[in-house]
Amino acid sequence: MQIKGTKAGLLLHLYERPLAGAVTELRERLSSLPGFYKGSRAVLMLGAQPAEPTELAAVVATLEQFEIVADGAVCDSEAVAALAKSAGLRLVAASVAAAPRVRDDRTRAVADRTPDEREEHHIQRETRRKRRNGHSGADLERSIETTLFYKGTLRAGQSLSAMGNIVVLGDVNPGAELVATGDIIVWGTLRGVAHAGAEGDEEACVFALRLEPTQLRISRHVAVSPDERRRRKSGPEAARVRAGRIAIDKET
Amino acid sequence: MITSGKGGVGKTTTTANLGGALAKLGYEVVLIDADIGLRNLDLVLGLEKRIVYDVVDVVEGRCEPRQALIKDRRFEGLFLLPASQTKDKTAVDEQQMQHLSQLLAREFDVVLIDCPAGIEHGFRNAIAGAEEAVIVTTPEVSAIRDADRILGMLGGRRARLIVNRVRPEMVRTGDMLSVQDVAEILNREILGVVPDDEEIIDTTNRGEPVVLDSSRRLARIYTAIARRLLGDNVALPSIEDDGLLRRLRRLMIGT
Amino acid sequence: MKDIEQLRSAAPPESARDTVAAAFRQPKITGRTIVVTSGKGGVGKTTTTANLGTGLADAGKNVVVIDADVGLRNLDVVLGLENRVRKHLLDVIEQQCSLDDALVRDRVRRTLYLLPAAQNREKDDVPQAAMAALVAELATRFEFVLIDCPAGIEQGFRNAVAGAHEAIIVTTPEVSAVRDADRITGLLPPEVEPKLIVNRVRPSLVKKGTMMSVADVNAILHLPLIGVVPDEKEIIIATNRGTPVIDIPGSETGAAFRRIVSRLIGEHVPIPDFQEKTGAFARMISSLGLGRK
Numbered sequence: 067m068q069i070k071g072t073k074a075g076l077l078l079h080l081y082e083r084p085l086a087g088a089v090t091e092l093r094e095r096l097s098s099l100p101g102f103y104k105g106s107r108a109v110l111m112l113g114a115q116p117a118e119p120t121e122l123a124a125v126v127a128t129l130e131q132f133e134i135v136a137d138g139a140v141c142d143s144e145a146v147a148a149l150a151k152s153a154g155l156r157l158v159a160a161s162v163a164a165a166p167r168v169r170d171d172r173t174r175a176v177a178d179r180t181p182d183e184r185e186e187h188h189i190q191r192e193t194r195r196k197r198r199n200g201h202s203g204a205d206l207e208r209s210i211e212t213t214l215f216y217k218g219t220l221r222a223g224q225s226l227s228a229m230g231n232i233v234v235l236g237d238v239n240p241g242a243e244l245v246a247t248g249d250i251i252v253w254g255t256l257r258g259v260a261h262a263g264a265e266g267d268e269e270a271c272v273f274a275l276r277l278e279p280t281q282l283r284i285s286r287h288v289a290v291s292p293d294e295r296r297r298r299k300s301g302p303e304a305a306r307v308r309a310g311r312i313a314i315d316k317e318t
Numbered sequence: 319m320i321t322s323g324k325g326g327v328g329k330t331t332t333t334a335n336l337g338g339a340l341a342k343l344g345y346e347v348v349l350i351d352a353d354i355g356l357r358n359l360d361l362v363l364g365l366e367k368r369i370v371y372d373v374v375d376v377v378e379g380r381c382e383p384r385q386a387l388i389k390d391r392r393f394e395g396l397f398l399l400p401a402s403q404t405k406d407k408t409a410v411d412e413q414q415m416q417h418l419s420q421l422l423a424r425e426f427d428v429v430l431i432d433c434p435a436g437i438e439h440g441f442r443n444a445i446a447g448a449e450e451a452v453i454v455t456t457p458e459v460s461a462i463r464d465a466d467r468i469l470g471m472l473g474g475r476r477a478r479l480i481v482n483r484v485r486p487e488m489v490r491t492g493d494m495l496s497v498q499d500v501a502e503i504l505n506r507e508i509l510g511v512v513p514d515d516e517e518i519i520d521t522t523n524r525g526e527p528v529v530l531d532s533s534r535r536l537a538r539i540y541t542a543i544a545r546r547l548l549g550d551n552v553a554l555p556s557i558e559d560d561g562l563l564r565r566l567r568r569l570m571i572g573t
Numbered sequence: 574m575k576d577i578e579q580l581r582s583a584a585p586p587e588s589a590r591d592t593v594a595a596a597f598r599q600p601k602i603t604g605r606t607i608v609v610t611s612g613k614g615g616v617g618k619t620t621t622t623a624n625l626g627t628g629l630a631d632a633g634k635n636v637v638v639i640d641a642d643v644g645l646r647n648l649d650v651v652l653g654l655e656n657r658v659r660k661h662l663l664d665v666i667e668q669q670c671s672l673d674d675a676l677v678r679d680r681v682r683r684t685l686y687l688l689p690a691a692q693n694r695e696k697d698d699v700p701q702a703a704m705a706a707l708v709a710e711l712a713t714r715f716e717f718v719l720i721d722c723p724a725g726i727e728q729g730f731r732n733a734v735a736g737a738h739e740a741i742i743v744t745t746p747e748v749s750a751v752r753d754a755d756r757i758t759g760l761l762p763p764e765v766e767p768k769l770i771v772n773r774v775r776p777s778l779v780k781k782g783t784m785m786s787v788a789d790v791n792a793i794l795h796l797p798l799i800g801v802v803p804d805e806k807e808i809i810i811a812t813n814r815g816t817p818v819i820d821i822p823g824s825e826t827g828a829a830f831r832r833i834v835s836r837l838i839g840e841h842v843p844i845p846d847f848q849e850k851t852g853a854f855a856r857m858i859s860s861l862g863l864g865r866k
Contacts, residue, residue, distance in 0.1 A: 079378065081378070081379045111378075111380075113379045113380075114379070140380075142379070142380060142381070219795050220759075221755045221756060221758055221759030222403060222752050222753075222755040222756040222759065223355060223356075223403050223404050223755075223756040223759055223760070224404070224759045225404050237793075237795065239755050239793055240366070240752060240755075240793070241403045241752055241755060241756065243403075243404060257793070280366055280367050281367050281368075281369070288370070290367040290368060291367060323645055324614060324615060324645070324647075325613060325614005325615040325616075325724035325725075326613060326614040326615010326616055326724075327614075327615055330749070355726050355756070356612055356613070356725065356726055356752075356753050356756060358613075358749040358752065358753070361748050361749050361752065362749065403756075434724075434725060435613075435614035435615070435724040435725055436614070436645065436723055436724055436725045436727070436729065437645060438725065438727040438728060438729055439727055439728075440725065440727060458809060458812065458813060459650055459812065459813050460619070460647040460650055460651070460812065463645075463647065463650070464645050464647070467645055467692075485806075488806065488809070493806075493809070493810050493813075494809065494813075495813075516775075516778065516783070519747060519778070519783065519784060520778075520783035520784070522747065522748065522749065523747060523748045523783070523784075523785070
């Protein structure tokens with residue numbers, strides 16, 4: 067069982083079965099540094115193999131004993147997803163599990179209110195629609211705050227993930243990765259991999275001054291750039307989902 | 319396992335082309351990129367865009383091996399298991415590599431592991447999954463020295479040599495070691511000899527392994543090496559320039 | 574005989590400089606610490622380190638080049654000094670010998686020294702802090718400390734970078750090399766200033782469109798360019814013989830390295846636009862594949 071610390075909190079790798087073994091190990095490790103993780107949140111990586119509900123409950127309880135909040139679970143099968151939901155865990159996509167949170171209480175409030183995934187997406191969509199239609203200042207402020215801002219060139223091997231939007235002032239080189247639950251904006255050339263709407267928001271978009279990504283993903287759709295070696299010099303473009311596929315529009 | 323010690327001698331290009339040649343011969347081949355963090359095999363094969371999962375995802379249980387494998391549409395029977403770009407080599411350990419390699423060996427005829435340069439963690443991981451080694455070297459002192467060092471770390475595994483980037487005209491003038499010299503120094507069997515060729519740079523940049531075009535001289539050479547790899551003792555094709563060119567040259571320069 | 578040799582080969586004493594500095598209450602003058610790295614192997618790091626070191630010594634500087642490729646050393650071969658290697662980096666770090674015992678002085682350039690790598694150990698053996706301390710100490714004795722980095726992004730790389738304040742990233746105009754150079758740039762600690770050398774450029778291929786141009790390379794890397802080095806077959810010959818290519822008369826590659834040395838010292842030397850020799854005959858020769866490769 068691995069515990070990884072990230073900017074967002076803890077990632078617990080709980081792939082082995084039976085899960086009970088992990089509970090003991092977890093307790094031992096947390097006891098050796100009792101106050102260290104107090105107040106953190108943890109995301110449980112549960113993998114694909116099902117486990118006993120009581121074992122999972124024990125994991126969550128152990129974490130609570132050390133004042134760690136079990137915030138979500140990454141599940142790779144339906145069975146495990148059901149298990150996690152019944153334990154009161156939010157389902158999180160693997161790629162955003164380590165995402166730095168910007169407005170914790172807002173996302174937390176949503177999680178408490180609506181354990182159901184579909185409702186969450188609805189709320190995200192609503193917020194986005196409000197923003198687009200230029201609604202009240204409060205909404206605008208909230209949406210601006212959930213944006214991760216990066217200045218400079220993002221190099222091969224580097225990756226950014228955010229619960230919210232990402233704005234890069236610079237290039238994103240091939241081999242770099244951007245993952246956002248919201249929109250992605252690159253004020254430069256996007257040559258790496260960008261995944262917007264990572265938790266299922268079909269209205270997310272990817273915008274770049276020059277859009278030349280290795281791979282583009284919006285929600286669950288994937289698009290691969292065409293094989294031509296030299297693209298004609300094109301200006302700013304945005305990628306959105308239309309009629310079930312990713313489409314690219316020129317922006318002015 | 320395709321290794322070398324010294325970087326830049328052509329391991330990845332060799333892996334890609336050997337894999338392609340083997341697939342063309344009808345085998346089911348999987349190529350594993352063990353250079354986690356500095357992956358390049360996907361670039362050379364032109365498959366970078368199609369990567370969704372990689373070795374680290376498989377090893378950490380985020381996906382099944384099948385999901386991570388990328389089928390090369392140009393070669394029947396060639397698959398790639400890409401490395402991760404964002405992690406580093408400590409993300410995978412020797413046991414995991416060995417387990418993965420054995421798993422794949424059950425499904426495929428040949429498993430080629432592209433090894434990272436150097437002798438650190440990444441190299442040790444790659445070895446763990448391999449039964450035998452192909453050492454790629456160039457006829458250059460530093461490369462041979464590093465290859466020699468690697469030979470000492472193979473723990474009794476079978477090792478054969480591919481001498482890459484040979485320039486016959488320089489061997490003739492004595493400015494470069496001959497293939498015989500290399501074989502003697504390293505005291506190993508020669509699996510193959512590949513001449514230096516400008517075209518390789520272009521094909522690597524474009525992601526089109528040279529074996530795609532079976533009319534090319536290099537394609538024939540890699541095919542012969544592929545057959546020898548599997549025990550078919552065909553002769554190595556000559557790496558000398560085309561005869562016509564030689565005659566032309568003699569005409570022009572008068573040698 | 575050996576003792577006199579050792580005395581002669583000892584690095585210049587630091588005490589005089591220290592006293593003066595203390596007298597004026599100024600910080601101790603330390604040399605520049607530059608790591609030569611690339612990510613991808615085989616792009617010419619070691620050749621670059623050797624030639625830059627040689628060139629700097631020719632310009633009158635005190636230079637030490639460190640081979641940080643523990644287990645796979647090559648810098649000594651390229652400099653033609655492998656027969657003079659007695660002690661090495663690890664011996665010094667583990668305090669099995671003094672720094673002066675391990676430093677190998679170049680035969681020709683008396684201000685050029687080499688600190689060889691150990692051949693029979695592995696990179697995990699060197700603790701990073703010790704490496705940083707060693708580099709810092711060398712910087713008090715030498716005006717330039719060049720560290721030849723091993724390929725890759727593992728501990729060997731991290732050790733080589735420890736203690737360096739500048740980095741020279743070497744790449745070739747080739748997709749995988751550029752990708753790896755980008756990765757390595759992203760892994761450099763923020764206080765290390767990177768500069769770029771594009772090596773093995775073949776202008777004829779760039780013109781044909783089969784090789785990336787320097788502009789293409791830096792459109793991705795976004796680094797300050799400190800040099801462009803053309804490819805020549807002379808390099809292989811030189812390396813095999815243990816002569817830095819800078820010493821081969823008429824070598825364009827050698828000339829390029831000299832220009833980089835000048836830029837390192839602070840002179841403004843423009844980067845030439847490499848063009849293939851024009852003229853009908855030369856063009857015909859090259860189209861037949863007979864020209865200089």
